[in-house]
Every structure is written in structure tokens, then in C-alpha cells.
Amino acid sequence: MTSTVTSASRVPQRRILRTAIPGPRSEELAARRRAAVAAGVGSSVPVYAVDADGGVIVDVDGNSLIDLGAGIAVTTVGASDPGVAAAVAEQAAHFTHTCFMVTPYEGYVAVAEKLNELTPGDHEKRTVLFNSGAEAVENAIKVARLATGREAVVAFDNAYHGRTNLTMALTAKTMPYKTGFGPFAPEVYRMPMSYPYRDPLGDDGVAAARRAIAQMETQIGADQLAAMIIEPIQGEGGFIVPAPGFLPTLVDWAREHGVVFIADEVQTGFARTGSWFACDDEGIVPDLITMAKGIAGGMPLAAVTGRAELLDAVHAGGLGGTYGGNPVACAAALAAIETMARADLAGRARAINAAATAKLRALADEVGVIGDIRGRGAMIAVEIVTPGTTDPDPALTKAIASAALAEGVVVLTCGTYGNVIRLLPPLVIGDDLLDEGIGVLADAVRAATR
CATH class of the missing domain: 3.90.1150.10 (Aspartate Aminotransferase, domain 1)
Incomplete structure (x- = not known):
């Protein structure tokens, strides 16, 4: 090795x-x-x-x-990477918080620049930072709905997207994540996933995608659908790797119909799958990508990166949060990404x-x-x-x-x-x-x- x-x-x-x-x-x-x-x-x-x-x-x-x-x-x-630990200590010695929405700082901008560079696609991008994967997912849905003027969102069987109200609606597994916590956010629809080990369609990812597309067209209507969100490899659902052709076929259909394709790379991102992102392995370019977990060496940080025209469609003040893009977490992220690249x-x-x-x-x-x-x-x-x-x-x-x-x-x-x-x-x-x-x-x- x-x-x-x-x-x-x-x-x-x-x-x-x-x-x-x-x-x-x-x-x-x-x-x-x-x-x-x-x-x-x-x-x-x-x-x-x-x-x-x-x-x-x-x-x-x-x-x-x-x-x-x-x-x-x-x-x-690692849980105490020397570069991350040093970056955290240095930043904390200067300031731990000002709130980027009040007094901004370079670290937030530098992380956004790095994510715009690393994420799939060479189109113009923008980034916004948050605290957790669920928060990133919620905001990606917000952006898609505002930018398209549509409301419906599709998630998939076996999905896990978080524990907030909207992300519970997107999540497929009821216990322990959803039981007793409803009602959930409306206009969320679930479609069949490609699960080669258990799917009658097996390794025919194109057929599996067409099955989902047929249901979306008949049950929702493409003109009503703001976004579809999917983990390129499903995490909590069982590390399910969709059959070849499944994701590219969905991306092509989404692009044809103006549906925002959101890749939830909270668990798969940052070198975990052998590439910077699992989308790279699949040869697909999402419109928006959500990130967290491995982004900052253990410090709480999350992000949405995507097409500039989508993220810039949101009015000033429509995105953000008190702690989103905390300066210490940003310093950790830059150091963690440097370690990932160098090693x-x-x-x-x-x-x-x-x-x-x-x-x-x-x-x-x-x-x-x-x-x-x-x-x-x-x-x-x-x-x-x-x-x-x-x-x-x-x-x-x-x-x-x-x-x-x-x-x-x-x-x-x-x-x-x-x-x-x-x-x-x-x-x-x-x-x-x-x-x-x-x-x-x-x-x-x-x-x-x-």
C-alpha cells in the first residue's frame, strides 16, 4: 500500500x-x-x-x-493532525468569532475559493458555509426552490440527509431518525434507488434511473420539481453504490428539465472514496454539492458549493447563520485540505x-x-x-x-x-x-x- x-x-x-x-x-x-x-x-x-x-x-x-x-x-x-491543531491554535489566539455576517474575515473567503476549485466542474461557482451537514442540505433545498420557483423535491430510497425537520423528510429510515417527530416538511417525494445487491434490475443503472424518471414524470411532473438530492454512495442507508449509469442518466434528465441536481457528499467527500468527491468517480457534475464531516479535521463546518447563477439568485441575507464559517473551523479546513493534498x-x-x-x-x-x-x-x-x-x-x-x-x-x-x-x-x-x-x-x- x-x-x-x-x-x-x-x-x-x-x-x-x-x-x-x-x-x-x-x-x-x-x-x-x-x-x-x-x-x-x-x-x-x-x-x-x-x-x-x-x-x-x-x-x-x-x-x-x-x-x-x-x-x-x-x-x-486523524483526530489531532499537527497542521490542523496548529492552525486552530493560531486562529484562536487572534479571534474565535466575529460573525461573517457582521465583520467578515479572509478565512471564510479562502475556504470558499478552495471549494470552488476542488468541487466537480469548471463552471463559475459560489460557496456558502454552515455548521452541519443537515444545515447544508436544508440550504441547498432553499436555493433550488428560490432559483427555480418550484417546490417539489425528490429524495431516494435508503437516503439519509439529517435530523432537522426538512432533512428528516428527505431521510428514508424511520427508526431512530423519524419516529414520533412528525409532521414533516411537505412536497418531498421518494423514488426508487439503484441497489444492485437487492434490486431486480441488478447492475443496469440506466434502467434503474429510467424507472425513477418515469415515476417523477407521472407522480410529480418535471415542471413542478425544484431539485433531486442524492448521495452518490448512500451512507447510513448501507454504503450503497448505485449501478453504473444510474447517476449520469439522472443528471442528464435533470439538466434537460431545469431540475437542480444536488449531490449530498457530506459522507463521501474529501478523498474518502479515492477522489476528492464521489461525483468525480461517476464523471458527473452536480448543480449544487453539500459537504461537511471530513472537511475540517473534526471542527464543525459544512458548505454548499454550486453554480453561481443558483447561489447568487438568493437575496442578501437569505443565507447565513451566526456560526456559519466560524474562523477557527475555516482555519482547520484549510489545514486539513492541505494535508489531504500533500499526503x-x-x-x-x-x-x-x-x-x-x-x-x-x-x-x-x-x-x-x-x-x-x-x-x-x-x-x-x-x-x-x-x-x-x-x-x-x-x-x-x-x-x-x-x-x-x-x-x-x-x-x-x-x-x-x-x-x-x-x-x-x-x-x-x-x-x-x-x-x-x-x-x-x-x-x-x-x-x-x-
Whole structure:
């Protein structure tokens, strides 16, 4: 695999288990949490972190865990990249906030310039900054509706776009994201996704796109549709990679009918899939692209970048927010992007994929519970099923993740049916640590299926 930047890691890049998981100090903090933190906030890993760097997380009991989750694709450059940490400290020493809508500053402009440069397409672009992926999605929809004068929005099966009212309407999975929180924003329509493992159309992405287009034309009408929004690889829905031709066919139809095509790259963006953006892999150019997660090395920042005529159609004051484009987060973003470019983390993502999927495919030949292995770059999914069927097995999936954690490896689960193990390691994880983490996961699968 390509070389990594972990040789200079501040924290030893080793898996160390000093206690059971969770340890006694994590248990103490869990008790304090129950008395102080709202029960509706869940955590998938019951340990409390005190340090993180490269490909490891250190907990309060001194355990060092291999991180195959990266805070849900956020700590792409590691959780304490020296360049990011230095940029944050330097900016914070000068000022932490003025509000860009009151007294603007260069950092916001510099991030916008960089995103205009990096995102797909060579057309004239504009950027606006926010705090979270959901906020970026909401504002992309606002822009599309104002610019087109239309109201309807299309999202897709298995989609996840956030937890605010509008983004819950766009999200497909009801539990835990939507149950009990309605009514939701109106004029949101759901169309069938290309899910090759479960779709009768299989790898025929053009046919899958035409199926969705036929429904949009009959159920909504192209002249009523402001936007369609889609994750180029669906995240929470199960790391679903649409069949070839699906996205380009949708883009062509949208462009023909004046429908704004929004690529939600909150999870796929910033070298995660082996390119700067997943749209690059597909050869498509969205009208608007939403970004967050990996953008700023763990600092809260999000963005909408897109065609100048769309974003400039909004009246002054129609976009913004008190904290959007916070100067410290902007400094972090510029440093994180510099690290991604200098260390060729897109290339590293491709190398991670090659190494991990080779081991996982060998494991699939050995056990009967892996229905599909998919993904792109360092965004890899293992779909767990009942042997001999395609029936989802969420209980076994949860047991595998728990067994891996007990041995000091953090993996996340996802999927509409809760039966997908997702791997999102920091792109700076070392070869040996990655190999060990995949090995522990493989042993967990073997143990859970005996």
C-alpha cells in the first residue's frame, strides 16, 4: 500500500487492552452521563475518549482502540493532525468569532475559493458555509426552490440527509431518525434507488434511473420539481453504490428539465472514496454539492458549493447563520485540505480499499453470512445475511460489531435493515494497524457464526 503519514504520530499506533471494554472509568462516566445527558443521544461505543491520533482512540481506562470509524468519516486526516491543531491554535489566539455576517474575515473567503476549485466542474461557482451537514442540505433545498420557483423535491430510497425537520423528510429510515417527530416538511417525494445487491434490475443503472424518471414524470411532473438530492454512495442507508449509469442518466434528465441536481457528499467527500468527491468517480457534475464531516479535521463546518447563477439568485441575507464559517473551523479546513493534498490521501483511500476488500472477500468465501462487499476507497460495507439467503441479519451484525469492540476495534453499523458493517478508517491509518483491525473483525465474524 502507499506510504502513510503515521510515522510521526503523537500517540503510539498500537492496539492495547488494559481492561475489559468498557472499563471501570468509562462505566463511571456512563453513570454520570445518565444523570446529565438526554437519553435520546445515543453512542454506539460505550467508552470515553481522552486522546486520539492516527488510527487509534485512547480511552479513560488506558485502552488503545483501532479506529475503523473515524467519527463517522470526519477524522480523515486523524483526530489531532499537527497542521490542523496548529492552525486552530493560531486562529484562536487572534479571534474565535466575529460573525461573517457582521465583520467578515479572509478565512471564510479562502475556504470558499478552495471549494470552488476542488468541487466537480469548471463552471463559475459560489460557496456558502454552515455548521452541519443537515444545515447544508436544508440550504441547498432553499436555493433550488428560490432559483427555480418550484417546490417539489425528490429524495431516494435508503437516503439519509439529517435530523432537522426538512432533512428528516428527505431521510428514508424511520427508526431512530423519524419516529414520533412528525409532521414533516411537505412536497418531498421518494423514488426508487439503484441497489444492485437487492434490486431486480441488478447492475443496469440506466434502467434503474429510467424507472425513477418515469415515476417523477407521472407522480410529480418535471415542471413542478425544484431539485433531486442524492448521495452518490448512500451512507447510513448501507454504503450503497448505485449501478453504473444510474447517476449520469439522472443528471442528464435533470439538466434537460431545469431540475437542480444536488449531490449530498457530506459522507463521501474529501478523498474518502479515492477522489476528492464521489461525483468525480461517476464523471458527473452536480448543480449544487453539500459537504461537511471530513472537511475540517473534526471542527464543525459544512458548505454548499454550486453554480453561481443558483447561489447568487438568493437575496442578501437569505443565507447565513451566526456560526456559519466560524474562523477557527475555516482555519482547520484549510489545514486539513492541505494535508489531504500533500499526503495524497485520495490515493491512500484506494490503497486501503484494495487491502481491506481482498481480506474481506477471502473471509466471505470462508463464512456464509456475507451477502455483499461493496464501497469505494476507504468507504467499505459488509452486508450480513442469513446463510443461503439475502435476508438481513441485524442481530448478527450487532453481535459482530460488539465482538470486535471487545477486542479493541471500533467498527460502525448501518443500513436500512441494520445489517451492514461499515468501515471508515482515518486515511492516515498505518498499514499494520489496518491489517490488524481487519483481522480482528474477521475473527469476530468467525466467532459470531460458529
